[in-house]
Every structure is written in structure tokens, then in C-alpha cells.
Amino acid sequence: MGTDVGGGPAPADRERWVPESPKDTGYGRSPYERDRARVLHSAAFRRLAAKTQVHTAGTDDFLRTRLTHSLEVAQIAREMGARLGCDPDVVDTAGLAHDLGHPPFGHNGESALDGLAADCGGFEGNAQTLRVLTRLEAKVLGPDGRSAGLNLTRASLDAVAKYPWPRRAGERKFGVYPDDRAVFDWLRRGVPADRRRCLEAQVMDWADDVAYSVHDVEDGIHGGYLTLRPLLCDADERAALCADVAAVYSAESAADLGAVLVDLLADPVLGPVVDYDGSHRAQVALKATTSTLTGRFVTEAVRATRDRHGPGPHRRYAADLVVPRRIRAQCALLKGIALRYVMRRPGAEARYARQREVLAELVRVLADRGADALDPVFAPLWRAAPDDPARLRAVVDQVASLTDPAAVAWHARLVG
Known part of the structure; x- marks a missing residue:
């Protein structure tokens, strides 16, 4: 290695x-x-x-899918890794x-x-x-x-x-x-320590966090799902957000996150998007905020890694990525904003419950019908499976491969 x-x-x-x-x-x-x-x-x-x-x-032409997200992660990771x-x-x-x-x-x-x-x-x-x-x-x-x-x-x-x-x-x-x-x-042959990740995996993971946090907030603001104003005006709302983040995304305490959140909300980079109205000027300001935050999160990680390990070049297991505590906390807070105001918005749970029901019924009906109901890629896996768990894995492989519209269509065709 x-x-x-x-x-x-x-x-x-x-x-x-x-x-x-x-x-x-x-x-x-x-x-x-x-x-x-x-x-x-x-x-x-x-x-x-x-x-x-x-x-x-498919619900909005502006909003990101897994494909656009993956392209953005790759671009961020490529530039950070090259540096x-x-x-x-x-x-x-x-x-x-x-x-x-x-x-x-x-x-x-x-x-x-x-x-x-x-x-x-x-x-x-x-x-x-x-x-x-x-x-x-x-x-x-x-x-x-x-x-x-x-x-x-x-x-x-x-x-x-x-x-x-x-x-x-x-x-x-x-x-x-x-x-x-x-x-x-x-x-993993030759890896110097159990569970240790290579530098490239760490870079990809941080690029994923950066893209996820910044772009999901951008999508939420543009789509009208969230606004930052309640966080500016309501200390209780800030505390509730920090509690969510501490429970899901960060090892920091809610109190420590609160101090980082106050500084982040006071940052001029967020000022132009507080009262977003969807106009061309507002979209320019939102994109500038997105670019500035992305650049900050990447640059600070590169700088901290070089400070610890030297100028490089670094690759594989020669170094570990270093992300400053304040930067990691800011990223976690942005992820929490998307969680609290987009993923947990009113009415979302009913939709999530229906999605889980669709997948459960698909797995059940495909497990009952067997190879004849599977795509040609997955049917041989079912037929070659030595036992019920292996056959279940083939069914799960099939369902996991489906797109959102395909899962709905398969459910309509097989379950009704």
C-alpha cells in the first residue's frame, strides 16, 4: 500500500x-x-x-438527485485531493x-x-x-x-x-x-490498521459532507422549504436545532454547537439569502453563498492537513485528513438545518411511511414469486442461492437497484 x-x-x-x-x-x-x-x-x-x-x-427541475449530488461530490473531491x-x-x-x-x-x-x-x-x-x-x-x-x-x-x-x-x-x-x-x-490487504481509511476515502467522505450540507440547504431555500429567519430571531429555535444536530450529526454538545451557530448566522456570507425571494438577483446571491461555504470547508481542511503532515504530496495511508473542529461543526449545523426544516417538514412522515410500505410489499411479493419475477440480472442469483437468506439477498439487490419511479411502477404492477 x-x-x-x-x-x-x-x-x-x-x-x-x-x-x-x-x-x-x-x-x-x-x-x-x-x-x-x-x-x-x-x-x-x-x-x-x-x-x-x-x-x-422528479418533483422539481432545480432540485438535486443522487446523480447530480454524486457529480458534485466527485468535483469537490477531485480538486481537494489534487491539492x-x-x-x-x-x-x-x-x-x-x-x-x-x-x-x-x-x-x-x-x-x-x-x-x-x-x-x-x-x-x-x-x-x-x-x-x-x-x-x-x-x-x-x-x-x-x-x-x-x-x-x-x-x-x-x-x-x-x-x-x-x-x-x-x-x-x-x-x-x-x-x-x-x-x-x-x-x-484491504496490506492496510496498516483495522478500520483505518485511506486518505482518498477520507477526502471523498468530507466532500460528501460538504456537498450534502451546503447543497441541501441551497435546495431548501430555493424551493421555499426553509428560511433562516426563525434562527436569527428565536433562541429556543436555535437550541432545538442544536439538539437535533448533537443527536444525529455531531459529537459536539448542543451548547458548544449553539456558540458555533451564533457565529455562523452572523457571518456576512449568509446575510443575502435570509429573505430569499427567488428572483434572479436572489439566485445569484444564493449561489455565491453556496460557493463561498464550499470553498471554505475545502480550503480549511486542506490547510489543516498540510499543517499537520507537511506540504505533501499525500496519498493512500501516508496521511489522514484533518478538518478543524469549527468547520466540522458548521457543516453539521447546515446538515441539521436541512434535516429539521426539509426532511422533517409537516406532512413528510406520511410520505415516508408510504415509501416504506411500498418497499416492504415489493420485497414480500418478489420473495414469494421468486426468479420469474426478477430481472435477468438478478434471477440467476436467486436460482444459484443455496438457502433462503441468499434468496432474500437477491430480492433485496433487485429492489435496491430500482429508481424511485420504477419502485412505484413495480409495486403497482405486482401488488396493485
Whole structure:
């Protein structure tokens, strides 16, 4: 997991699960450029266009989907990684691929499928992403005829691993199902410490947090779902927001978050968007706020990392990303604003309950009908399954692959 003499990537980083012969396409592309192209051209990536980010996909032309979010994460990660010395194509690939395993209906769908898949190890979007990349996508077959998915390099797969460990009691996040442990152990071979993430994965994860926090607030303000004015005028509302953030997004106390929130609300960068009216001038101001916050969160992390580890270049396990406490708290507060005023807005819970019902009924009917009701990609997994948990996993793979509209359409066709 080190580097060649001269600072290049080690040969082990470029290895693929299934060895491939060298390709001479005339472009002179690196293995990591090919990884990026494989993700970009995958079916799972295209499906992200109709999967929910925060707002239901297709409800507004302005609002982000999982696809636009992934493109933004990749762009932020690429620039931040390049400034630290990471291979830009590795962090770009990680940003593009990090949400490929997310099911219909966003995190609500993820939570629903986790309960429905209890008998086969549960469901987690990041573990499903590894499964998509190494098994479910159609690109490369191994010598035994089994799919190797996109067969990305070890470095790129490791960069996608936000939670590089199996499920453990009491932990909500994990990155591999028992059924995929062999390829997981291969990609983690040579890692210097259990559960440690490579720098590229840390960069992708912070880029995801930055994009999620800043852009979801931008979408909420533009869509009329939230306004910052109550936070400016009401100390009790600020305290309630900080309690939400401390419970969900941050290890900081609500009191400490309150002090950061007061400073953030007083920052001139937020002033122009307090009374947003949707005009062209207001949209310009909102975009300027978005750009300034994104730049701040990235620049402060790059600066702090260089201060601790030196100017670099840094890649793989040579350094860890450092995000200043104040910056991390600001990011968490923005995520909390989207949570409190968008995801938990009046009427949202009824919609979420219906989404969970749709997924539960789909899993039940597909489990009853078996292979004949599954797509040709997933039917062989059902037929080859040795037991009921493995058959359930094939059903969950099928449902997780669906877009939001497809899940509704499948439910209408199969359940009525």
C-alpha cells in the first residue's frame, strides 16, 4: 500500500480482483482513468438520475438527485485531493461511485430495507455500493464465470470504502456483507490498521459532507422549504436545532454547537439569502453563498492537513485528513438545518411511511414469486442461492437497484 520510487502508486494499488490483460486503446489511459470511465458508463450510475437525494426525484427541475449530488461530490473531491497530492482520478472515481448502492427513496428506503433484510445480514448503502462495484454491475467475468462487477483497481475500491468494516453490534454503518467478504479482504490487504481509511476515502467522505450540507440547504431555500429567519430571531429555535444536530450529526454538545451557530448566522456570507425571494438577483446571491461555504470547508481542511503532515504530496495511508473542529461543526449545523426544516417538514412522515410500505410489499411479493419475477440480472442469483437468506439477498439487490419511479411502477404492477 506504499508507493513506487519517485512517489508513484505501488503496483498493488493498481491490481484488479480479476487480472486483465493490458489494453492499448490509443489513449494512454492510466488504470485509474479506466476506473473512472467504468463508473461513469455504468447502469447503476445512470439510475442515480431518478433516485432521491433529499427531495423526491422528479418533483422539481432545480432540485438535486443522487446523480447530480454524486457529480458534485466527485468535483469537490477531485480538486481537494489534487491539492493534497492524491491521484485525482482515484478520488474522482470514489466521488462518482460512493452512492451507487443507495436504494429508492434515499435514506428512508435504506432504513426500510435494513429491517426487511435482517435475515440476510441487513442493508447498508455503502455495503451495497461495494456489492454493485464487485458483483452486480455487468463488465468483467472471472475465470469461474462469476461476475466481478466493474473490476476496479484496489486503490479505487479502497477509496470508495467509507466504512471499511463488517457489521458490528450497536453500529449503524458498515461497508461489507458477509457474502462479499472475500473481495473486501482482498481490497484491504496490506492496510496498516483495522478500520483505518485511506486518505482518498477520507477526502471523498468530507466532500460528501460538504456537498450534502451546503447543497441541501441551497435546495431548501430555493424551493421555499426553509428560511433562516426563525434562527436569527428565536433562541429556543436555535437550541432545538442544536439538539437535533448533537443527536444525529455531531459529537459536539448542543451548547458548544449553539456558540458555533451564533457565529455562523452572523457571518456576512449568509446575510443575502435570509429573505430569499427567488428572483434572479436572489439566485445569484444564493449561489455565491453556496460557493463561498464550499470553498471554505475545502480550503480549511486542506490547510489543516498540510499543517499537520507537511506540504505533501499525500496519498493512500501516508496521511489522514484533518478538518478543524469549527468547520466540522458548521457543516453539521447546515446538515441539521436541512434535516429539521426539509426532511422533517409537516406532512413528510406520511410520505415516508408510504415509501416504506411500498418497499416492504415489493420485497414480500418478489420473495414469494421468486426468479420469474426478477430481472435477468438478478434471477440467476436467486436460482444459484443455496438457502433462503441468499434468496432474500437477491430480492433485496433487485429492489435496491430500482429508481424511485420504477419502485412505484413495480409495486403497482405486482401488488396493485
